[in-house]
Every structure is written in structure tokens, then in C-alpha cells.
Amino acid sequence: MLLIGENINIMSNIIGPALRERNPKPIQELAEAEAETGVDYLDLNIGPARRAGDELMEWVVKTVQEVTNLPLSLDTTNPVAMEAGLKMHKGRALINSISLTRMEEELPLVEKYDADMIGLLWGREGMPRDAAERGIIAVELAYSANEMGIPNENIWFDPIVTPAVNVDTNQVIPCLEFMSMLQDIAPGCKSTAGLSNISNGTPTHLRPYLNQTYLMMLMKYGIHSAIVDAFDSELIKIAKGEKPELVALVHRVMDGEKPDLSSLSEEEVKYVKTVRVLTGESLYSHSWLEL
């Protein structure tokens, strides 16, 4: 599967000021460090970039491509900034992301620059509530893209992962269900998911367990790519197929198997407990691994 490193984003305490000051050094250092981890794309998230967004995106694409040959995933809601970045980009870019609410301006850019696109499954009435609503949005987005000449193969659907701690609006299972339906409703379309979203609001040292476990759960349905913390080395190993036994254990638990915890290693027990939290079988609390 393909990995998109998420670390260059305007919300970061180091990258935010560097972007505003047009200071290349911290951005280039982070880009090189991310590239060394083995990710396949670097996401450049410059936010809404309402003021001089075009000049900023053009500058950051050029700055990052000076130090790495990796293709970039360009993330901004400003279509003028997006086009400036695409013009500067060498190779085939990934547009992150396109949704029904802005597609009239965004889809022509996919076609014009022969890019791949992340289709964000955000509806006209906001966040979809289940897998079926995601399916309806996906079909409409794919249809509109196809009409512009964009083939399914260039569309990567993102079901929008929500934090596991949000009990009321938890979309952990619906996102998995969507992945299992995708090839039936939009054959040939690809998929992605922002893994770090799931652990938003949880203690920093425990975030990797949630992110890694959810990745293994998504792998059961053949997820094509994921947006990840490039510095989570265990997660990279899982994605690269270096943890087949752990992945198989997670899939067995998803299928309802109740392994004898005393026969498992301490690490394996943590992943089993995390699957149970993510499926809703156990309630989330910050101490879920100790219970």
C-alpha cells in the first residue's frame, strides 16, 4: 500500500511559522526526514491560505521538491493556490482533497494537470452518518469526475475518519463498511484514510496503538493508501507487510475470535484490546490498555 506522510502542515508549531516566514530550512529538513522513513508521498497542508495562497503553495512545492523526488499531495481549500502548486509540481501530483461542495472548481484541475485526486466523502449536509451515505456521495463524485474525463483509477476515496473518543458521532465502523463496499459501488476507485484522526484527543504516547490497529483493520478490506505520521516506524512496518502475524490476529478478532489473552505476548494483548475499543465492544477510556 502507499503511504502519504502528513507531517508538513501549517498547524505544526515549527512548520506554521516557517511557512509564514518563507523559511525553507525547517520545511526541507522535515521533508528529507519524512522521505527517509519510506513514505511514498509528502502531504503539504497549507490550510485555507486565503491571503497570497497561490504564492505560498508555489513556494512550498518548489522548496520541498528541491530536496526530494517524492510526489506531493497538495492540501488547501483555496483552488487558486491549488492550481499554482500544480503548475510548479514536477511529476504526477495528488490533489488532497476534492468534495461535492467545491468540485466545480477543483475537478477541472485534476483533468488539466493529469493528477490523482482524493475524493473526500463530505456531503452537502455535512458529515455522512453511515456507510450508505458515504456510498451515495462517492457515486456522485465519481460520476462527476468521469464526466470530466477523470477515470475511476485516479480517484482515491477518503471516508473521513473521526476520533474514537467521540462516542456520539463515532464513524469508525461505518468507514470500514464503506471500504468493504467500495469495489461494488465504484469499481476501480482507490481508497485512503487519515489514520491520525482516529486518535485525536487521546494521550500522545497511546496514539500509535489506535492508529496502527485501525490501519490493520482497514487492511482487511484492501485499503489502497493511508495518510500517516511518517515517524511512526511500527505503523510503516505494518503497512509494508512486515507484521503479517499481528495483522492476521487483528483480522481474526474482527471476525469474532476471542483469543486466550494469556497465550499472547504483552504487545499482542494491547492490539486485541484496541480492536475491541474500535469495534465498540469495549468502551473507550484513556486507560483502555490497562483494563
Ligand code: THG
Ligand atoms: N483526510 C485527508 N486529509 C487530511 C486528513 C484526512 N489532512 C489532515 C489530516 N486529516 C491528516 N494530517 C494530520 C496532521 C497532523 C496531525 C493529525 C493529522 C496531528 N498532529 C499533532 C497534533 O495535532 O497533536 C502534532 C503536530 C505537530 O506539532 O507536528 O495529530 O483525514 N484527505
